[in-house]
Amino acid sequence: MSDILEVRGISVSFDGFKAINNLSFSIGQNELRAIIGPNGAGKTTLMDIITGKTKPDIGDIRWGKNNISLIKKSETQIAQLGVGRKFQKPTVLEYQTVEENLMISLKNSRGFIQTLIYKYTEEEFTRVNEVAKLIKLNKILNKIAGELSHGQKQWLEIGMLLAQDPSLLLVDEPAAGMTNSERTNTATLLKELSKTRSVVVVEHDMDFIRQLNCKVTVLHEGSVLAEGNLDHVSKDNKVIEVYLGR
Amino acid sequence: MLKLIKTMDFKTICFCLFFILFSLIITLLSDLIFGSISTNFVKVLGKTLMLCLAAIALDLVWGYCGILSLGHFAFFALGGYLIGMWLMYERTKEIIIQAFAEQLLPPTPSEIKEAIGIQIFGVVGGSEIPSIWIFADYLFIHLFLIIFIPGLLALIFGWLAFRSRVTGVYLSILTQAMTLALSLYLLQNDSGLRGNNGLSGLQNIPGFTSFPQSIISILFLWASTLALILGFIIATFITKSKLGKLIQGIRDDEDRIRFLGYNVETYKLFVFVISAIMAAIAGALYYPQAGIVNPSELAPIASIYLAVWVSIGGRGKLIGAVIGAAFVSLISSFFTSGQIPDLNLGFIIISWVDWWLIILGLSFVIVTLFTPGGLISAFENIYKRSFER
Numbered sequence: 001m002s003d004i005l006e007v008r009g010i011s012v013s014f015d016g017f018k019a020i021n022n023l024s025f026s027i028g029q030n031e032l033r034a035i036i037g038p039n040g041a042g043k044t045t046l047m048d049i050i051t052g053k054t055k056p057d058i059g060d061i062r063w064g065k066n067n068i069s070l071i072k073k074s075e076t077q078i079a080q081l082g083v084g085r086k087f088q089k090p091t092v093l094e095y096q097t098v099e100e101n102l103m104i105s106l107k108n109s110r111g112f113i114q115t116l117i118y119k120y121t122e123e124e125f126t127r128v129n130e131v132a133k134l135i136k137l138n139k140i141l142n143k144i145a146g147e148l149s150h151g152q153k154q155w156l157e158i159g160m161l162l163a164q165d166p167s168l169l170l171v172d173e174p175a176a177g178m179t180n181s182e183r184t185n186t187a188t189l190l191k192e193l194s195k196t197r198s199v200v201v202v203e204h205d206m207d208f209i210r211q212l213n214c215k216v217t218v219l220h221e222g223s224v225l226a227e228g229n230l231d232h233v234s235k236d237n238k239v240i241e242v243y244l245g246r
Numbered sequence: 247m248l249k250l251i252k253t254m255d256f257k258t259i260c261f262c263l264f265f266i267l268f269s270l271i272i273t274l275l276s277d278l279i280f281g282s283i284s285t286n287f288v289k290v291l292g293k294t295l296m297l298c299l300a301a302i303a304l305d306l307v308w309g310y311c312g313i314l315s316l317g318h319f320a321f322f323a324l325g326g327y328l329i330g331m332w333l334m335y336e337r338t339k340e341i342i343i344q345a346f347a348e349q350l351l352p353p354t355p356s357e358i359k360e361a362i363g364i365q366i367f368g369v370v371g372g373s374e375i376p377s378i379w380i381f382a383d384y385l386f387i388h389l390f391l392i393i394f395i396p397g398l399l400a401l402i403f404g405w406l407a408f409r410s411r412v413t414g415v416y417l418s419i420l421t422q423a424m425t426l427a428l429s430l431y432l433l434q435n436d437s438g439l440r441g442n443n444g445l446s447g448l449q450n451i452p453g454f455t456s457f458p459q460s461i462i463s464i465l466f467l468w469a470s471t472l473a474l475i476l477g478f479i480i481a482t483f484i485t486k487s488k489l490g491k492l493i494q495g496i497r498d499d500e501d502r503i504r505f506l507g508y509n510v511e512t513y514k515l516f517v518f519v520i521s522a523i524m525a526a527i528a529g530a531l532y533y534p535q536a537g538i539v540n541p542s543e544l545a546p547i548a549s550i551y552l553a554v555w556v557s558i559g560g561r562g563k564l565i566g567a568v569i570g571a572a573f574v575s576l577i578s579s580f581f582t583s584g585q586i587p588d589l590n591l592g593f594i595i596i597s598w599v600d601w602w603l604i605i606l607g608l609s610f611v612i613v614t615l616f617t618p619g620g621l622i623s624a625f626e627n628i629y630k631r632s633f634e635r
């Protein structure tokens with residue numbers, strides 16, 4: 001299995017504080033991966049670095065078959081290469097409808113002249129409806145996104161990423177603020193998605209991770225502490241110490 | 247033409263019809279026909295239409311894209327200066343050629359130039375025509391410059407500001423600095439634009455000298471109506487397009503749009519430049535009706551007023567911006583005209599010229615507190631409620 005993303009020895013510090021410390025790992029094609037770690041372990045910062053929001057002090061990130069370096073690319077370019085991102089805090093366009101949110105995310109024109117005269121096709125409307133069905137918002141397409149519940153917003157954001165159709169999906173704490181049944185649905189959805197693309201999920205919640213049933217990377221103080229399936233890492237002494245020891 | 251009308255929505259058609267009807271009525275009432283309103287008032291109305299266009303321009307960047315520009319009057323006044331240069335030059339040339347006509351020998355071109363130089367720049371102690379006036383003899387070049395120069399200024403300013411991700415209040419302060427700097431520059435006598443005198447006599451249109459102001463004012467009223475309608479149609483087209491949804495997305499959550507793969511900075515730049523050009527065109531039609539443009543027009547406060555009008559009317563709605571600019575600027579000129587007698591309350595004498603600003607400030611606070619969507623959303627709510635009953 002060839003890797004879609006390879007992170008090589010990145011470090012970043014904020015005012016002397018090392019948030020990411022010589023971190024390396026890689027994600028395979030169509031792999032589902034969970035990243036866990038205590039608060040402040042650097043999970044969100046890692047996503048910031050992959051998506052170009054934060055520039056690492058050293059290290060390299062390689063993308064895709066051609067091993068393109070992402071380090072010098074802008075957020076926009078990285079997104080266009082096929083990296084989609086769900087933020088920790090649900091981030092949707094609060095003043096636009098569910099449908100508008102999805103329409104805007106569709107993978108089509110990104111230049112400003114094209115968007116000025118862009119006409120959505122029938123297929124695109126169908127696609128939006130499919131996505132809406134998948135995230136169970138198809139009955140409320142015309143609702144303003146700001147009026148959705150927290151969980152629905154999380155789903156809408158995932159739906160936007162689906163419409164965007166990236167080859168790598170980075171999902172930061174998708175289950176936060178969800179009820180148990182919503183969590184189960186989310187886990188099923190993410191597993192389903194990873195059949196056709198790579199998905200990286202950051203989560204705290206162990207039950208949720210267990211439902212994902214995938215390889216787990218444990219992050220601690222900005223570096224990888226352990227890696228393997230959930231049973232394996234939860235028996236790891238270092239992990240036990242970090243999670244339970246203090 | 248029919249095709250264009252078909253693509254317009256109901257609101258746009260109403261808007262166009264309303265303003266055409268409005269100008270028709272004003273034309274009938276003007277000195278040309280019934281004579282019930284003065285030429286001066288026709289000019290006030292024509293100018294108001296152009297303030298409405300400037301408000302649409304600001305609404306596009308602020309209400310839709312979330313960029314609170316407090317420097318839009320820089321573009322507006324630049325438009326005025328650029329048309330003013332041609333107006334003043336050509337008009338002076340006409341006068342000078344007329345004066346020379348009484349002499350036996352026809353003047354040489356260099357004699358004419360010299361005389362124009364003394365006429366225009368005598369007030370700032372100069373007689374040379376500055377090099378920035380090189381195209382002042384050519385209307386079409388200046389019409390092009392009205393679009394080009396403010397557009398270029400917006401492009402450079404926007405590129406620098408957006409590229410460094412300056413947003414929010416900091417960006418607003420930068421735009422204030424821009425208009426202040428430009429105004430201070432124009433204030434200098436050697437700026438080549440007559441320092442604090444500015445450009446004057448702009449109401450006299452070269453080639454139309456035999457026309458009385460009553461006709462010229464009506465011509466400008468119609469030109470302004472046309473410009474406002476076109477501006478509205480273009481702005482509606484932009485806001486309704488996919489790009490329109492995108493810039494509203496940028497307003498609400500810049501990062502979301504960016505991580506969807508759109509180049510946020512390019513979009514901001516596009517809207518900012520379009521808006522600056524709109525403001526410049528509005529200014530180019532405003533100042534011939536005002537007769538004079540000078541550096542105080544670019545004072546930071548002018549742009550702040552524009553933002554106040556837009557927010558009282560209702561930002562994020564084009565009609566809101568128009569309503570705000572029309573009402574507030576008209577009421578404003580009414581109160582500050584000095585026509586209303588002072589109100590003597592015994593313990594205090596209310597002079598409207600001074601108190602108007604306080605009233606304006608208060609209504610701004612009241613509107614922001616009680617209907618954050620501005621007057622337009624207050625109207626809409628009343629309308630909706632009366633329907634529900």
Ligand SMILES: Nc1ncnc2c1ncn2[C@@H]1O[C@H](COP(=O)(O)OP(=O)(O)O)[C@@H](O)[C@H]1O
Binds near residue numbers: 019040041042045
């Ligand atoms: N922009 C920043 N400036 C300063 N410190 C930051 C910044 N971003 C993150 N940090 C710090 O880096 C550490 C890792 O944060 P984060 O990646 O958000 O952790 P996690 O998502 O794993 O909970 C935290 O201690 C946080 O305070």
Ligand SMILES: [Mg+2]
Binds near residue numbers: 043045
């Ligand atoms: Mg986090």
